Amino acid sequence: MSTRICTALLGLFLFAGTQAADRAPEPGPPRPLTIPTPAKIALQNGVQATFIDFGSVPKVTIAITVRVGAINDGERTWLSDLTAELMKEGTQQRTAEQIAEAAAEMGGQVAIGVGADQTTLSLDVLSEYGAEAVALLAEILTRPRLPESELPRVRQNFLRNLSVALATPQAQADAAFAALLFPNHPYGRVFPTPELLQSYSIDDVRRFYEDNFGAQRTHVYVAGKFDRASIESAIKRHLGGWRDGPAPLRLPSPEPAEPTTVLIDRRDAPQSTLRIGLRVIDPSHEEFMPLSVTNTLLGGVLTSRITMNLREDKGWAYSPNSSVSAYYRHAVWAERADVKSEVTGPALREIYREIDRLQSEPPTDDELKSAKNYRNGTFVISNATRGGLIGQFAFMDLHGLPTEWLTTFIDRLYAVTPAQVSQAAREHLDPARMSVVVVGDLAQIRKQLEEFEQLPKIQAQP
Amino acid sequence: MNSIRNWICIVAAAMLGACAAPTSVEAPSAAAPTASTTPAALNIPVEYYRLRNGLRVVLSEDRSVPVATIGVYYNIGFRIEPKDRTGFAHLFEHLMFQGSKNLPKGEFFKTVQGLGGQLNGSTRFDFTNYYEAFPSNALETMLWAEADRMRSLEITQENLVNQQGVVKEEVKVNVLNRPYGGFPWLQLPQVANVNWYNAHNFYGDLEDIDAATLDEARAFFEAYYPPNNAVLVVAGDFDRDQTKRWIEQYFGSIPARPVPPLPDISEPKQTAEKRVTQKDPLAPRPALALAYHVPPRWTPEHFAFGLIDEILLQGEASRLHRDLVQRRGYTDQVFGGINLLGNMFNYNGPMLWAAALLHDPATSRDDILAAIDENIERIRTEPVTQEELDRARRKIRAELYDLVGSSTKLGLVDLLACFALFDDDPARINRIEEEFAKVTPELIQRTAQEYLRRENRTVLFLEPGTGAASGANAP
Numbered sequence: 001m002s003t004r005i006c007t008a009l010l011g012l013f014l015f016a017g018t019q020a021a022d023r024a025p026e027p028g029p030p031r032p033l034t035i036p037t038p039a040k041i042a043l044q045n046g047v048q049a050t051f052i053d054f055g056s057v058p059k060v061t062i063a064i065t066v067r068v069g070a071i072n073d074g075e076r077t078w079l080s081d082l083t084a085e086l087m088k089e090g091t092q093q094r095t096a097e098q099i100a101e102a103a104a105e106m107g108g109q110v111a112i113g114v115g116a117d118q119t120t121l122s123l124d125v126l127s128e129y130g131a132e133a134v135a136l137l138a139e140i141l142t143r144p145r146l147p148e149s150e151l152p153r154v155r156q157n158f159l160r161n162l163s164v165a166l167a168t169p170q171a172q173a174d175a176a177f178a179a180l181l182f183p184n185h186p187y188g189r190v191f192p193t194p195e196l197l198q199s200y201s202i203d204d205v206r207r208f209y210e211d212n213f214g215a216q217r218t219h220v221y222v223a224g225k226f227d228r229a230s231i232e233s234a235i236k237r238h239l240g241g242w243r244d245g246p247a248p249l250r251l252p253s254p255e256p257a258e259p260t261t262v263l264i265d266r267r268d269a270p271q272s273t274l275r276i277g278l279r280v281i282d283p284s285h286e287e288f289m290p291l292s293v294t295n296t297l298l299g300g301v302l303t304s305r306i307t308m309n310l311r312e313d314k315g316w317a318y319s320p321n322s323s324v325s326a327y328y329r330h331a332v333w334a335e336r337a338d339v340k341s342e343v344t345g346p347a348l349r350e351i352y353r354e355i356d357r358l359q360s361e362p363p364t365d366d367e368l369k370s371a372k373n374y375r376n377g378t379f380v381i382s383n384a385t386r387g388g389l390i391g392q393f394a395f396m397d398l399h400g401l402p403t404e405w406l407t408t409f410i411d412r413l414y415a416v417t418p419a420q421v422s423q424a425a426r427e428h429l430d431p432a433r434m435s436v437v438v439v440g441d442l443a444q445i446r447k448q449l450e451e452f453e454q455l456p457k458i459q460a461q462p
Numbered sequence: 463m464n465s466i467r468n469w470i471c472i473v474a475a476a477m478l479g480a481c482a483a484p485t486s487v488e489a490p491s492a493a494a495p496t497a498s499t500t501p502a503a504l505n506i507p508v509e510y511y512r513l514r515n516g517l518r519v520v521l522s523e524d525r526s527v528p529v530a531t532i533g534v535y536y537n538i539g540f541r542i543e544p545k546d547r548t549g550f551a552h553l554f555e556h557l558m559f560q561g562s563k564n565l566p567k568g569e570f571f572k573t574v575q576g577l578g579g580q581l582n583g584s585t586r587f588d589f590t591n592y593y594e595a596f597p598s599n600a601l602e603t604m605l606w607a608e609a610d611r612m613r614s615l616e617i618t619q620e621n622l623v624n625q626q627g628v629v630k631e632e633v634k635v636n637v638l639n640r641p642y643g644g645f646p647w648l649q650l651p652q653v654a655n656v657n658w659y660n661a662h663n664f665y666g667d668l669e670d671i672d673a674a675t676l677d678e679a680r681a682f683f684e685a686y687y688p689p690n691n692a693v694l695v696v697a698g699d700f701d702r703d704q705t706k707r708w709i710e711q712y713f714g715s716i717p718a719r720p721v722p723p724l725p726d727i728s729e730p731k732q733t734a735e736k737r738v739t740q741k742d743p744l745a746p747r748p749a750l751a752l753a754y755h756v757p758p759r760w761t762p763e764h765f766a767f768g769l770i771d772e773i774l775l776q777g778e779a780s781r782l783h784r785d786l787v788q789r790r791g792y793t794d795q796v797f798g799g800i801n802l803l804g805n806m807f808n809y810n811g812p813m814l815w816a817a818a819l820l821h822d823p824a825t826s827r828d829d830i831l832a833a834i835d836e837n838i839e840r841i842r843t844e845p846v847t848q849e850e851l852d853r854a855r856r857k858i859r860a861e862l863y864d865l866v867g868s869s870t871k872l873g874l875v876d877l878l879a880c881f882a883l884f885d886d887d888p889a890r891i892n893r894i895e896e897e898f899a900k901v902t903p904e905l906i907q908r909t910a911q912e913y914l915r916r917e918n919r920t921v922l923f924l925e926p927g928t929g930a931a932s933g934a935n936a937p
Contacts, residue, residue, distance in 0.1 A: 022564045024573055025606050028599040031528035031699065056526060057867035059860065097784055104779035104853045107860030126860055157794035160822060163746040167641045270634045303571045312568060315627025318635050338635040340627070370576035377578020377597050384527040384869035 033380045035406065038393060041232065046216035047239045049232070050397075052223040052389050059107075060130040060224035060231075061386040063122040064137050065394050067217035067248035070116045070186050071328070072208075077192035078158065082200055083208050084112045084119050085154050087144040094139070096150070102136055105129075110140065116187055117328045117398060124386070130226040131234040138238035141218070146209060148202040159194055166191065169266055169273040169338070169439040176262045177275040177334065180435040185254035187327055214245010219397055223386040254330070257435060259456035263449070264439040272344040272440030276351055277334030280428045283326050283399045289412045290420040291333075291428050295324050297363055297371040297421060298354065298429070299335050304371075305354045306335060314350070316343050328398060333429060341441055345448025348436070352454050358425040362418035372413055379409060504862050506874070508889045509702070510882065515718040516690025519709055520878045520888045522697040524866065530598040530698035531871045534608050535879035538686035539588035540664035541811060542725055544678070549666015552585040553629050553674055554682050558592060559583070560621040563614035565607060567621055573607050580870070585664075586803050588810040589883060595870035598699035602708050605696075609712035612692065615683045619676050626671055633665050641744040645924055646751035646818045647802040653738045654753040654920035659727045660812055688719035693882040697871040729755065729812035736920040743927030750827055751818035751922045752834065754913055756800055759810070760885070765897045766909040767815065768806050771799055772854035773846055773906075774837060775817055779853065781837050782817065792830050793819040807894075808876055810884040815913075827923060842910040845903035855898055862895060 039051040073079050088110060089096045103110045106129035113120050121141055123133045165171040175190035182188030220235055257279060266273075281288055299306040299322025310317045320337035339347040363371075382388035396405055436456055438449065449455055509521040543551040561567040574581045579596030594604045637643035648665055655661035694713065696705055732755060742749075757763035774781050775798055778788075782796045798817040800806040821830060865873045874891075882888040 022606075022610075024564075025602045027577055027597075027603055028601075030597055030599045033528055055867055057863040059863050059867060096788055097779075100778035100784070101853075104777060104857060107856045109777050109779075124860075126856065126863075153791035156791065156822065160747055160820060161794065164641060164820070167744055167746045169639060266639075269639055271631065271639050273639075301575055303568075303575045308568065311628055312571075312624065315624040316631065318628055318632040338631065338639070340631055340634075370572065373578045374575045375578075377575075377580065380527075380578065380597050381529055381580065381595060381869050384529055385867075388869070 033384060035383055036389070039228075041235075043215070043236060043240050045240065045242055045244050046214075047218045047220065047235070047242065048397075049220040049222065049235050050393055051226075051228060051231070052221070052386075052393065053225070053228075054223055054386060054389055055225060058127040058225055059124065059386070060127050060133070060222060060226040061122065061124040061390060062130070062133045062137055063120055063221045063223075063390050063394070064141060065219045065221070065398075066119045066121075066141070066213060067117060067398075068119045068212045069114055070189070071251060072212050072249055073186050073189070075186075075189070076196070076200070076204070076208075077186070077189040078197060079200055079204060079208050080119065080212075081114045082154065082158065082197075083146070083205050084114045085158070086146050086150060086205055087121075087140055087209075088112055089150040089154065090145040090147050091139045092143040092145060099136065099140065102132075106133055108133070110137070112140075118394075120394075127225045127227075130222070131230040134220070134222075134231055134234040135238050138235075141213070142239065142242045144209065146202065146206050151202050151205070155197060155200070158197055162191060162194065162197065169269065169271075170336075172264055172266075173273045173275045173336075173437045173439045176264060176439075177277070177435070177437045180260050180262060180437065181257045181277070181279055181332055182254045182330075183257060185251070187254065187330065212246070215239065215242045216244050216247050218242075219394070221390040221394060223390050248328075259433055259435050261436040261438070261449075261456045261458045263442055263446070263458060264437070265442040266439050267441055267443070269439070269441045270341055271338045272341050272347075272438055272445055274337045274339060274344075274348065274351075275334055275437040276348070276434055277322075277332060278429070278434045280324060280331050280333045282329050282331040283395070284329070284401060287424060287428075288331075290416050290424040292324055293368070293371055293375065293413065293416045294358070294421045294424040294429070295322055295333060296375055297367065298322055298358055298425070301371070301374050303374075305358065306351055309350050309354060310337060310339065310347060314343070314347075316340050316347050326395070326399065341444050343448075344438065344440060344445040345452045348449070348452055348455065352431050355425065355429055355431050359422055359429075362422040365418065368416070368418055368421060372416065375413055376410060379413075504859075504866070504892060504895060506866055506891055508878065508891065510888050513689065513710065513714050515714065515716055516688075517713050517716070518693040518882045518886075519706075520693065520695045520882050521700075521702060521705065522695070522871075522874065522878060523700060523702055524697070524871075525699045527869055528598045528699050529595060529869050529871075530601050530604075530696065530700050531593060531595040531875050532601070532604055532608060532697075533591055533593040533693075533695040533872075533875040533879050534612065535589050535591045535693045535695070535883050536687055537588070537691045537721075537883050538590055539586050539809075541587050541659045541727055543664070545658060545662075546670070547674060547678065548663045548670045549629070549633075550670070550674055550678070550682065551590060552664070552666060553625065553671055554679060555583045555585045555590050555592075556625040556629055557617050557622065557679055558611055558615065560617045560625060562611035562616055564610050566616075567618075570607060570611065573603060577603055579604065586808065587801070587813075589808075589880070591876070591879065593872060593875060595872065601696070601700050601705065605705075605708050606712050608694070609716065612687065612689060612713065613716045615680075615687070617676065617679060622674070622676050622679060626674065629666070629671055630668055633668065633671070637665060639744075641742060641746065642749065642820070642924070643742075643744070645742065645745075645749055646753075646798075646816055646922055649740060649924075650751055650753045650802070650814060650816055650920070650922060653736065653740075653922055654755070654814055655729055655812065657727060657729050657812075659725060660729055684719065685722050688721065689713060689716045690718040691721045693879045695875045695879045695882070697875050697878070727811045732918050732920075735916045737923070738920065739923040739925060741925045741927065745924060745926040747820050748823055748827070748926050749818065749820045749924040750830060751798070751816055751924070752919055753814040753816045753922070754919045756813050756815045757909065757913060759807070759813070760890075760897075762897075762900065762905060763909045763912070764806070766901045766905045767800065767913060768858075769846075769851065769854050769898065769901055769906055770841060770910055770914075771806070771815060772857060773850050774841060775799065777857070781841075782834065785837055786819065786830070786833055790833055792825050792833065793821050795819065804876075808880040810880075823926070831921065838910075838914050842907065842914055844907075846906055848903075851901075851903065851906075855895075858898055859895060
């Protein structure tokens with residue numbers, strides 16, 4: 001806004017108390033974020049590497065993604081997690097303690113995480129240790145000892161964490177929800193039984209490692225300030241001679257999910273934990289952007305319709321929210337909320353009402369613009385960090401998205417029209433195709449649920 | 463809008479804290495990477511001044527990415543909320559989003575998010591904060607919006623009732639309907655402290671939350687939210703002269719008001735170990751936590767204690783992790799730190815250092831305590847090695863870089879605000895590393911001798927319920 005108007009506002013404020021309502025000053029012209037163009041190399045055995053020169057603080061993040069995750073578990077849920085955890089328990093050269101010490105010497109700590117499609121090893125260090133960090137992660141990745149001596153302890157930790165998860169309503173709901181959306185598929189198997197976890201032997205773990213880990217599934221990301229030559233040579237030296245291993249696993253598409261309601265009893269629970277949603281198009285689909293903006297507007301941000309309704313209007317929930325989560329060639333849209341038990345049925349009704357309303361009434365230009373601006377801000381803020389940039393490029397690599405996906409992101413975002421939003425809601429968020437999970441005090445809420453005519457058929461509990 | 467619990471790092475509270483945002487970091491300020499030379503000291507730009515109405519202003523410029531962040535910190539934490547109104551400071555934090563003269567209910571959210579901003583607030587021991595991180599072209603609007611609610615809170619009975627509902631659901635989702643909901647962050651201060659101000663349920667009893675009135679909210683605003691009881695921090699991408707003009711324009715005419723004197727929040731010296739057992743009916747496994755009162759903030763002993771925390775507790779190279787997790791297999795992590803609701807700098811009064819873990823029923827509490835005590839005794843009786851000390855300091859340097867390197871700079875804004883609010887000296891952020899550098903192995907040992915005494919600690923045993931009652935079956 002211009003200086004002249006600023007001065008006028010100043011004048012008004014000097015007589016505070018009597019001024020008429022002031023309007024928010026308009027934002028200035030945006031300063032675009034320059035996303036660095038990454039450099040890429042590929043080794044002969046299939047290892048790929050992406051270098052992202054970013055920022056000016058003397059730190060560098062190394063993240064190695066391997067296309068091994070829950071998808072490779074088959075029916076042996078958490079075998080991938082157990083394998084990843086044991087990889088940290090020592091290499092041919094170092095004990096677990098020595099690994100932890102070496103990472104701490106560089107100012108960081110090794111993290112290994114397992115998702116639906118990928119295992120990620122990462123280490124964030126002071127820049128001068130970049131090449132050493134690559135060497136340490138590569139050693140863990142290619143020469144883990146997978147020691148039998150540590151299996152009972154690690155398994156015991158997994159059993160304890162499993163028991164905690166199964167006592168937590170959100171985790172219970174997520175597991176039941178995934179099972180509904182991905183029947184007979186590893187994506188649908190969130191938790192093992194304790195017996196299954198008990199049954200894994202060290203040979204199972206070692207075989208899983210041998211069968212799944214290898215160069216063709218591996219991608220190294222380097223982001224921050226770093227000496228490119230020394231890091232590249234460390235990658236070649238420590239990963240260039242590794243076995244090719246298998247290509248990423250492709251599973252046949254999971255069966256269609258029948259719209260179903262699952263009720264899980266949690267006696268005396270003061271809240272009901274809700275999951276409502278369905279499988280949707282994945283990020284490689286050209287309509288993913290309109291769908292993603294539709295999600296923002298419907299439940300993806302505090303000012304979204306469902307959140308404003310349940311929270312700011314009704315006061316029934318603290319942080320209801322919706323999201324689109326991506327798996328390889330699949331995605332899930334879900335609304336998640338923990339609502340006051342007394343209003344479980346009415347809250348479900350309001351959520352369905354908002355979805356229905358969006359299908360028939362396109363958003364106003366202002367509402368849509370607001371959602372787009374929010375997404376633009378999130379894009380700028382998250383791509384202005386080392387971790388955010390790695391996440392962005394790794395996401396594109398996993399889903400096979402071209403460079404233009406990123407460079408045209410903002411243009412595609414702002415091109416979404418109100419009609420496209422309603423269309424996306426109609427085509428991809430059809431309430432009649434959604435499944436529902438409720439974890440709550442069934443004695444108190446069952447009647448409310450039965451009164452809600454749009455609820456999918458209730459699955460009998462085993 | 464939000465809360466206390468967003469800020470709790472259940473997984474290892476880092477020294478400089480800030481439960482780091484899921485994505486990390488990057489940007490400017492410090493030295494270029496060099497191999498093996500002594501790294502340049504961190505030099506964060508800090509400009510500090512006061513408006514005539516007493517509002518303290520801190521500016522920290524960094525134009526490397528087009529993102530700016532503002533934080534408004536009020537010198538009112540849950541510690542000193544009204545005695546018959548537990549949880550009031552936090553409830554009031556919610557009310558600050560419910561309407562001001564030019565931003566009726568809902569409009570604050572819409573203004574910030576509609577310009578691409580992320581926003582939140584939180585309530586801690588000694589402050590309540592509000593912040594926005596946004597594409598930098600929206601700075602003027604954000605300043606205007608924060609000034610509008612500092613000047614003119616306008617809330618209705620309907621909005622109060624609405625947020626009482628929201629806050630009660632928040633307490634349920636974060637504490638009452640989950641296992642280990644208050645463990646140990648909410649429980650420890652209540653058992654380890656004796657002064658009510660440090661020892662009450664600061665999330666609030668549901669009855670107290672319900673009992674709050676509109677008049678009380680207005681009086682609370684009058685008392686604790688004047689400009690002379692606040693700090694405004696602007697960090698990131700902005701033009702300094704222009705920003706100062708905007709700050710004067712929007713905040714300069716908000717009148718100063720007298721602020722109530724602080725009550726006595728001191729904690730008497732503890733003279734005997736306390737052991738407390740509590741039951742969590744939703745928890746499937748037992749747990750235990752220890753709390754020790756820590757040395758006064760920003761003293762040599764406080765920095766020594768910061769290093770003790772690093773060496774004993776932080777990360778997989780720490781002594782307690784190596785011993786209890788790696789060697790003995792008692793648990794998968796020992797977590798904690800100084801100030802479970804923040805870090806070792808962002809508070810202003812008595813504080814606890816805590817360490818906590820979950821374990822199996824087959825592992826006896828006595829064995830676990832004995833193992834912890836062995837490690838505590840060792841740090842009290844043997845000097846730490848130079849190697850450990852170097853490692854701890856290197857980690858602190860890495861964390862300091864991330865403070866400035868983060869795109870949202872929330873951790874930086876937090877420290878600058880607290881050093882202005884509590885110490886009238888935000889520039890001391892650039893002296894943190896040098897204060898840690900002064901700590902010797904002898905000082906660490908002396909500090910451990912004095913503060914890691916049994917008489918200075920509380921042990922909390924958490925007994926599990928009936929395997930999380932009904933919900934324990936796999937779906």
